[in-house]
Amino acid sequence: KIRWQQDPMIKALDDFNISSEGVRELRFLLYGPVGAGKSSIINTINTVFEGNHYINCLTASALTGDSFTTKVSAPVVKNFAFYDVMGLEEGVYKGVHPGDIINAVKGHIPDDYKFKYNAPIDKENTNYINKPTLNDQIHCLVSVIPADKITIINDGVIQKMKEIRAEASELGDGFMTRVDQVCIMTQRDITKIYQSRKIKEKMMECSNRLGVVMNCIFPVKNYSDDNNPNEKLNCLMLEALTQIVQDRLMSYHKTYHI
Template identity: 60%
Template sequence: MAYIRLFEHLFKGLDLQALNQGPEFVYVLADKTVETGQDVTLSCEANTSDVTVKWEKAGHRLQCVEGKHRVEKNGKRFSLEIKNAKQDDEANYTITVENSSGSASCSAMITVELGEWRILEKEQEPMITALKKFKINNEDVRELRFLLHGPVGAGKSSIINTLKSIFEGHQFINCLAANSDTTSGTSFTTKYEKYSIGSLPFVFYDVMGLEGDEEKQARGVRTDDIINAFKGHIPDNYKFREDIPMIEEHRDYIISPAINNKIHCLVSVIPADRLSMMSEEVLKKMRDIRAEASKLGIPQLVFMTRVDRVCELTNEDLRKIYQSKKIREKITMCSNKLGVTENCIFPVKNYHNEIRSNEELNCLALQAFTQIVYSANDFVKKWSSIQKVVE
């Protein structure tokens, strides 16, 4: 009887079954998503407390920092707390528990959401009202002209349709646009066509999409035609030829274009979901076009389309687009590939399968549109000042 009491005393509180087998998890770590600056805790529970514990971050032993990490073991429960989460805390974390009978591991992903890194206007009406009241700062310019260019299928025509839908109060589809899922690789636009935005003093010009340079510019719009377009040498409704450029000897060539014939802002259109797959030939064409525009002082901005296809957060809620790491990464990638500063790149979503107005989509488009309007107006205002000095 005394021996029984002795054994009860020695093994009181111990899990005898756990002594004969390796540790197992009763509850495993769970993935966590937090905003920048928040604290986050990962916790789990094993079937025994008689273990040693090791934490890893992204496959490497976690180097705990005082005031940043706190590791706790409370009986069979284990936890890791991370204070003031930052982007470099985002990783896959693994806990391994081990005793003489074996070991067990489980992992969880900590995702750190960005704070709002750019402000999105929440209401469309103030922007619509401001644009309807807008006055051009050059009496010789009747309308501000924007030229859209980019690869085939980027959504150039859809941008025009989206803006016309906003200002004309109904879904506008008269600017013919190819199916955004097309893989034909052939441009849907063939003419240098002018599109007005309601009764506003703003017009867009759409051109054929840029294609690969496999046959010495034998496919897609020619870069020299685009350059002639923003110099004002190409007339409305000119039909592009893939094999023959517009030259000065052409009967429709505008020899001495006025400021009102010129393009006042060059808008590059880039599909976010295809950015990494764009050929170097197309990117070089776009850089060459931008370089020529820079020589003429023409402002250049980028509309990055199809953003909902690269980010689930954005697809579910457009209002969170400027909290998305994926969108931020795409903007940085676009900046590096085209040589455009990030504050000149605007993510947008065009109307595609929607049949009703969407205010979040409209706000995103209007914010980008407002920026190109002011950029174009600054250009014609500067031109007016130069002309006065010459006179």
């Protein structure tokens, strides 16, 4: 059950401190197909913390099928960095190369790196980080899937996502976006999201196609045309973010003492 009060969750995340001296922030990398809502998630998180509608991260058009983000970028909220990359697309020479995402997770790709469709970064590239520190690495890899399109996402794109997850299986969580587009009850009242049979079915489909366990899939709704703060929407995102942070900290405390 979601705690529908945002202030305690915001305070808990505001008070979050990283104990490792070698890590400046907890780093998240969002990846998924074009139009999944990666940039919109970052906009929504910034909106929650800033208290104003945040539109700094431009978003891709789901209608054109083209990926907007061509550079890795990281808006930072408190001690969290959220990296956005260009979308995965069907075909060898379209969208971000899975190898680039894997290299980013391992810390070999610098901030603000510009991706090339047909030339993933390698050790010969002058931008390649040969000896990445823990602060260069990604601490949480987040799959982003649109609930209303999970059924029709091309198998080639799903396979690319599986390849990426296979290289970072211990880091994986998932955001399932656009939940209001598949459930009228949720569209009317976002607090009913975990009571919706339709949402649960979509979460199961997402789990089956990607191989992400159900309790690591978080259904969310992003700000889109909403100009006014929405506490219910905020709470849904905060609950998901809080759970992901707690899960990652449990994992990293065992290994890196973050």
